[in-house]
Amino acid sequence: MKDDLEFDMEMAREYDKGIRRALPTYDALFRMVQSFLRANVEDSANVLVIGAGGGNExxxxxxxxxxxxxxxxxxxxxxxxxxxxxxxxxxxxxRVSIHIGTIEEIEFNETFDAATCLLVLHFVETIEEKLSLLKTVRERLKPGSPFVLVSMFGDQSHPEFDERMNLWKSIWLDLTDLTQEDVEAMEESVRELSFIPASQIEELLQQAGFERVTQFFSTTLFGGWIAHSKK
Ligand SMILES: C[S@@+](CC[C@H](N)C(=O)[O-])C[C@H]1O[C@@H](n2cnc3c(N)ncnc32)[C@H](O)[C@@H]1O
Known part of the structure; x- marks a missing residue:
């Protein structure tokens, strides 16, 4: 177990470095998310973190x-x-409890004052599964609570997506020793992820029971939305 943990700590360190290359505004994103949560919760908030792996939130x-x-x-x-x-x-x-599983699999005997789901939704394959995740988040929140969703997004058939992808690759080339071939291979695997357009993410949030859905963040392939669970 200890060896696994060391391996995983190494992986996590790699993640912490890699995510700031994949998403150069990662730290600024976290500052904005914190400001939104602070502005919308009481002092003693219980916060649900979906996709808490690595522990950065x-x-x-x-x-x-x-x-x-x-x-x-x-x-x-x-x-x-x-x-x-x-x-x-x-x-x-x-002040931390951890729960192994997806949000749908975990029973809680409390409801939450706030929730975040950062950099998870593009790993959830189908629209039905994305909607189920968001609906379950809604059910776990008290009415009127703040929620932040950040995900890769976009319509891969749209030329604008290619422009954002080109910028994403240029950043990797600028910040690392990777070659053009390396970043082309990365593009291929990233394109396998489950991208949906911003409008569809907003529709899903509304269908799941969120209101005041507002895009607040966009960097290359990533977008972020703030919302409140319906009262
Ligand atoms: C890119 S990491 C993001 C970690 C962290 N939220 C951050 O912003 O740095 C994605 C995490 O989502 C988790 N994940 C994947 N599918 C999930 C699901 N259905 N529900 C919750 N977490 C999931 C993965 O295990 C992984 O730890």
Missing amino acids: IVTFGTANPTWTFSGVDPSEAMLEVALQKAKNEGIEE
Whole structure:
């Protein structure tokens, strides 16, 4: 287990470096998400973190907001171990509970004051599964609670998508030693992910029971939306 954990900590360190190349505004995104949550919750908020693997939401928001508690959900046990280890390193583990599985699989005996789902939805393959995830988030929230969704998005058949993809590849080429061939291969695997257009993400959020759905963020292939669970 320990060896696995070390391997996973290494993976997590790689993730922390890699995500800032894949998404150069990752840290700015987290600052904006925190400001939105702070503006919309009371002092002692319980926050549901969907796709908590690696622990960045829990640690970033947990250290800066000492009265918040967190429930992190993720199907990857290994990545949740990393999240818990990071929480322990920061001395905030008493305010953190972790739950292995998808949000639909986990029963909670409480409802939440806020939720985030950052960089997860493009891994959820079908529209039905995306809607089910969002509906379940809605059910787990108190009415009127803030929710932040960040995902890769776009219509792959649209020329605008190609322009955003080209910029995404240019950033990798600028920031790393990767070759043109490397980034072409990355493009191929990224295109396998489940992209849907911004308008469809907004429709799904509305269908799931969210209102005041507003896009607040866009960087290359990634978009972010703020919303509130319907009252
Ligand atoms: C790219 S990481 C994002 C981690 C973190 N939210 C962040 O912003 O850095 C995606 C995470 O989503 C998790 N994941 C994939 N499918 C999921 C699902 N259906 N429900 C919850 N988490 C899921 C993966 O296990 C992984 O830990």
